[in-house]
Amino acid sequence: MSIKRILAPAAAIAALLACTGAALAVEAAAKSAVNVRTGPGKSFSVVDQLTAGEVVTIKECAPSNFCFVEHSGPDGWVSANYLVPVAEEPAGDVEEGSGSNPDCSFGFNIGPDGPSLGINCGDGPVVPPGPGPAPEPEPADEPGACFYTGSNFDGQKLCVGVGIRNALNATFNDKISSVELFGGARARLCDGANLTGYCRNVNSDTAPLVPQINNKTSSLTVYVGVPPLPPPPAPPEVPVTFSTGPIDLMQTYTANLDNGAIGGAGTDIWYEAETDVEKYITPQNGARIAVGDGTNRGYAGCVDEDFSTDRVPLEDIPPGTYVCAKTDQGRISQFRVNGFAGTTLKLGYTTWAN
Known part of the structure; x- marks a missing residue:
């Protein structure tokens, strides 16, 4: 074999190596449908999808086992596990003395260290583009x-x-x-x-x-593993009494359910008497009341009541009836109609601080 024939592949390799920094490109085909992503990993967004057998051009590969590809759709990164080399057609004879060898071409290989791009001459092994540090082990994905x-x-x-x-x-x-x-x-x-x-x-x-x-x-x-147990339900809110006691409410007077006082500012209910027989309990100053079923519901029952500013006829709340209220200060309250002393309405009330 002449010295020229021996030197031809070496010259071709040198010529290819000189351009690998900017022009290294290898064709590969998708083994099956695979996502094209914006970056080299599964955490990056999907921009397209290759179809089985679609031929792409590999421009570079990353240690994460992903390669950047160009194709007819949006370009991006694809897992190298889904790519295979494209079979090349045989090249013609090389003229002695030529400065390059058409038998030399770029190649795509998936080895134990991940995907790589290199140069293949004739029947010889793939020649890497140049020396470089050994790739670091691929880090495991965080869950x-x-x-x-x-x-x-x-x-x-x-x-x-x-x-x-x-x-x-x-x-x-x-x-x-x-x-x-x-x-x-x-x-x-x-x-x-x-x-x-x-x-x-x-x-x-x-x-x-x-x-x-x-x-x-x-x-x-x-x-990771088995589903976690659901968090325990929040414990019920423990009511704290703010004010409690009796109220003797005379006709046409008002009462403050936040402190039990008769009259003055901040009263919540009015013992309204339009006639001797037509009488009402009327909310005042933004306070609201709810008769509900008239039972002793306590804080837990009153807090979910449907409160209203409508007045309630006294005949609808006979002695023994409990009425929920929300005071002008926003506190939950409940009063009981205990009875009458003449025209004076005798009540017992509790207002909570919650």
């Missing part, structure tokens, strides 16, 4: 999840690690439609706040979500 308002991993995106979101903001509340998981994480989505109501576990990338939870999520948790 986490990305939640999308779009039905195919698109739209607004919320990416979180392991933890609980008891209430989603307006951007994502009742708007999550697809979920992407990584690092062995799982997710639990609930249609009520604080992981209440209907809940659904998501164990793999899902697009779109099932109708029962699609666009209905108000709280969520990301976890």
